[in-house]
Amino acid sequence: MTRGRVIALEGGEGVGKSTQLKALSDLLAKRGIEVVLTREPGGSEGAEAIRELLLQGEEKRWNARAEALLFAAARSDHVEKTILPALERGAWVISDRFLDSSLAYQGEAGGLGISRVRDLHEFGSEDFLPDRTLVLTLEPSEGVLRAKHRDGEADRIGGRSPAYHGAVLAGFRKLAEQEPDRVKLIDASGNEATVTARLMAAIADLMP
Numbered sequence: 404m405t406r407g408r409v410i411a412l413e414g415g416e417g418v419g420k421s422t423q424l425k426a427l428s429d430l431l432a433k434r435g436i437e438v439v440l441t442r443e444p445g446g447s448e449g450a451e452a453i454r455e456l457l458l459q460g461e462e463k464r465w466n467a468r469a470e471a472l473l474f475a476a477a478r479s480d481h482v483e484k485t486i487l488p489a490l491e492r493g494a495w496v497i498s499d500r501f502l503d504s505s506l507a508y509q510g511e512a513g514g515l516g517i518s519r520v521r522d523l524h525e526f527g528s529e530d531f532l533p534d535r536t537l538v539l540t541l542e543p544s545e546g547v548l549r550a551k552h553r554d555g556e557a558d559r560i561g562g563r564s565p566a567y568h569g570a571v572l573a574g575f576r577k578l579a580e581q582e583p584d585r586v587k588l589i590d591a592s593g594n595e596a597t598v599t600a601r602l603m604a605a606i607a608d609l610m611p
């Protein structure tokens with residue numbers, strides 16, 4: 404049995420990650436690939452419980468270090484209970500956010516530093532990495548408009564300042580520079596089908 408693959412879809416708020424998750428899943432399924440769709444924070448029973456703690460309540464509910472630790476704890480459970488079993492049976496996992504969100508949000512924008520947050524991942528998930536991280540990039544203001552159009556309500560972290568979200572985007576750009584083979588920036592402007600085609604091109608080399 405060939406091991407499956409893990410693709411993480413990343414980016415700022417409202418850039419189209421959930422939309423593209425479904426589109427990619429449909430295309431992969433048509434090629435006969437078993438696909439497991441998941442998300443972070445969440446993706447396992449324990450991690451979904453931690454999601455509530457992280458995304459609900461006052462913005463200052465957690466200090467920056469506690470927030471990063473909670474994301475790392477949720478990810479550890481998600482990797483062990485959902486991702487590794489799927490990979491072992493040969494499925495592909497597509498995750499709506501993964502480690503690189505922690506590096507960009509808590510590490511870069513939250514001021515903890517990318518390398519300290521990566522250290523938490525090394526401990527929590529034995530530095531398990533996705534085969535490819537696809538970062539959808541869009542002007543933050545356009546992403547906010549798309550997200551507002553969808554549901555109007557921002558969560559604890561989504562509701563942070565434009566400066567914070569600008570730093571998140573800068574963090575993702577930094578990650579793509581540091582690890583160009585694993586982390587790819589994908590232009591998220593244009594219609595859904597155009598963006599899906601860009602994403603498929605960016606994983607073409609991983610296809611069986």
Ligand SMILES: Nc1ncnc2c1ncn2[C@@H]1O[C@H](COP(=O)(O)OP(=O)(O)OP(=O)(O)O)[C@@H](O)[C@H]1O
Pocket residue numbers: 415416417418419420421422423549550552553591592593594595598
């Ligand atoms: N290419 C596109 N052009 C215009 N609108 C889009 C495009 N892709 C998605 N949308 C719309 O933008 C909104 C946000 O999309 P989606 O929920 O997929 O984003 P997201 O990145 O998962 O958001 P969040 O970070 O808040 O979870 C939805 O209303 C969706 O229909």
Ligand SMILES: Cc1cn([C@H]2C[C@H](O)[C@@H](COP(=O)(O)O)O2)c(=O)[nH]c1=O
Pocket residue numbers: 416443444458474500501502503504505506508509558560561
């Ligand atoms: C995995 C992860 C997520 N976040 C933030 C990013 C978003 O504001 C929320 C998740 O909400 P979504 O609408 O379901 O994408 O959480 C983060 O700050 N750090 C992370 O590691």
